[in-house]
Amino acid sequence: MNNKHIPASLHKLLKTIAPVIVRIRETSAANYMALCRNNRRRLQVIAGLSFCAGLTFFVTLSRMQSATASLGLTTPVLIATSGIKPGDIITTQLFSLRTFPRSAVAPTALHHMQFGLVAQQSISIGELLTTTNTGTSTSKQLQLPAGFRSVAIVPPAALPPMHVGDHVDIIANGVVLATDALVLSLIENTTVVIVAVTAELSAAVASAAAIGDATLVVSS
Template identity: 35%
Template sequence: MAAIGGLIYALSVMQLQQQRSLLGDYIMVRLAATDIAIGEPITLGNTHEFTMPTQFVLPSTLTSLPDVLTATSLITQGDVISTQNSSAPDKASIVPAGMRAVSIVPRVAMPPLTPGTIVDIIANGKIIAAQGVVLSTLPDDVGVVVAVSEQVAPLVASAAAIGEAAIVLAS
């Protein structure tokens, strides 16, 4: 009886290995272990490793986490961590899907901002873009590059071009 059980187990393992080899090489990727909000740090504590067939891994997928990584869009539990939903200060800024990057050099002093900070943009006393995401700061902190929704990007760019855009920290 034990021999039959062992034989069945060995056949099952062999079939599993054959099926796995059909998918080719595998690579370790990072998945969100919990929901990660915009602006929150992405760490080993809120992600976990997952083995995926290489053929299903997009070029934007991160296979390791840099020391500092911030969510640039809502990442739900089980989502793959990639350059499409995160930003690190030591890599080129990536604009989240559905958003546009706008450079803003305000005429008034602005608070120190870091990539991932959520801001509102105001012009003429009205919020023209809510929940923008800071992608990077300009040299000497004279301005920032902010991702805003593509619908309001032209309005924000116009206000920034004439010096009317102000940045407000959002919560």
């Protein structure tokens, strides 16, 4: 537009508001740049949160897969279906074969029936049969006398030669718990000895045997 045709009053007005228009343009440009920076920051925050969420999901999924794979490995075990007393011969009527996750099974658990299996200690219903609470015996086993209780003892030290039918004293921490106890059975390939003691002494002997304090001395 030719300034010659602009009225003087309008020309003066344009000169007056020109700085205002410039400031408006500058302010608008600054606001636009700030908005762009805020958008970039927002996108960066969103990207960071998305990365953290993805990493958390990946780690959780990996752990779940590892746990699932571990639980997926199973093994057969023998579970007592009846209460079993020390010295009892374990027959197929006293246990059942079940499948458990391998990670939940003790390394001493039995996985198949063995001939001549004998309880070394009391076994409750639902308890696993293991190499520590059972053993095999090919030797003869005496019948439990009336009024006596059978107790499985694992002596903490080596024993002198012993045979079924021998009489022994049971000692724990230097205290004689029982005298003249009868050896009912010797568990093969172990140091476990099944002895018969009177009913009134059975609790003390069983308690000492349970914590491994009981030992045997062959009496004459």
